[in-house]
Amino acid sequence: MKAFAPRSLDEAMVRLTEDPDLRLLAGCTDLMVGEPEDRLGLPGVLDLRGLSELRRIEWHDDALEIGAVTPFSQIRDSPEVQKSFPALAEAASKIGGWQIQNRASLGGNMANASPAGDSLPVLLVLEAQVVLVGPEGTRTVPYREFHLGYRQTALGPGEIIGWVRLPKPPENAMQFFRKVGAREAQAISKVVVALLADVSDGRVSEYRLAAGSVAEVPLRLTEVEKAMVGRAAKAEIANLAGHLAAQAVRPIDDVRSTAEYRRFALEQVVRRMTLQLVRRVPE
């Protein structure tokens, strides 16, 4: 097993070009879940945590850039994230427990491409852009087009996730995040939901809804969004939003929950978020 800890992006690119099968490390919280024997089969690892370009939170133009290996504890505690992207700060504080948050990263969550990744619905509603770094340079892909299928991403050979760009959200829009698991911490989600929405002149002017653990990939629930935008912001629309959300997903039964419960939980979470929106009650 080969092991590298490059200290510059260039060095990382060279290693990866020489050896495209290296497993990228961005916190190890997915890698180390397997048995130690499983790691025997690894051709090698490339630890990205030492790259300062990939470990930062800073504004660039009108977008907040978050490095792929920045641990969730830093995202959770960042005043910039808390101010402009409260749903992401909330998600970062609900992922795993304290120790996981000290290691796990947005880049790892994206690359692992689990349907239950807690930060992923948030990236969908924030319309995050993913900057991929490859031997030929960088390219930017909307997160929505990055996560292609169950544990499948648009990452090409020799490419790594560099950072995400979060465009400044609409002024005054409300953001919500809710994770439903067997317990408050240290549970993989049964359902995870993010909503970014706004009301102006008494009507819903913006409504971006996404959910995880309800399909093979995290989904933007566009049917619900279309039905909500333009509607009078009255409590009755909350029921409709929940109902439509439950229709829009394709959950499965597995060890953590049933398809029926997932639909039910999603319906309730979306209904409550929408009620809070129309009542303008911050969560």
Next chain:
Amino acid sequence: MEDNHRKKQQQKGPESGVTRRHFLTGAGIGAAGLVAGAPVATGAAPTESAAIIEVGEMVPLTLRINGHPRLLLVEPRWSLAYVLREKLVMTGTKLGCDRGECGACTVLVDGVPRYSCMTLALEAEETEITTLEGLLEGEDLGDVQQAFKEHDAFQCGYCTPGQVMSVEGLLRSNPDPSLDEIRLGVSGNLCRCGAYPNIFKATRRAAELKRGKGDRS
């Protein structure tokens, strides 16, 4: 920790040649050296790239544990928890799930609580590792250990070393945590016996002891 770690790397600057931060690459070079010098990694011919480490091959690694450097030979795939328990026989660190769910293996890496079962031993080079053993003050219990004892913050005791390490890490960054902050601080540590109320009380007591207000009996 993460910040310290970063600072350390930045301080190192663009030195020439192989630096200690290049631990993995450096370890590989070390291994090649050992192949030539001593029969540690038998059967593995030195290859063109010095950084290639064959499966089952050991690499030298220095870990700083409780203030003392420990020179070891490790396989790159070994977790820090495995190395602490099986190679150094420091059994204060417990293994419960070995997959980052229970928290029994919690240690401090540069002062921050981390799961040692989810940390490769190689990754921990150049960090300050603190284990349960490192909290002792000579023959006496450390503040957090003393507080756990006073408040009977356990039943079976298996999760206790991990709980103690999480509380130690919490109090280092937040000397006077609220109940909610305490709950978050031990959110990554499961207690099957449900001793949480006493763990929370013990955390408050430990904070007092650390601030020097507590009257130690």
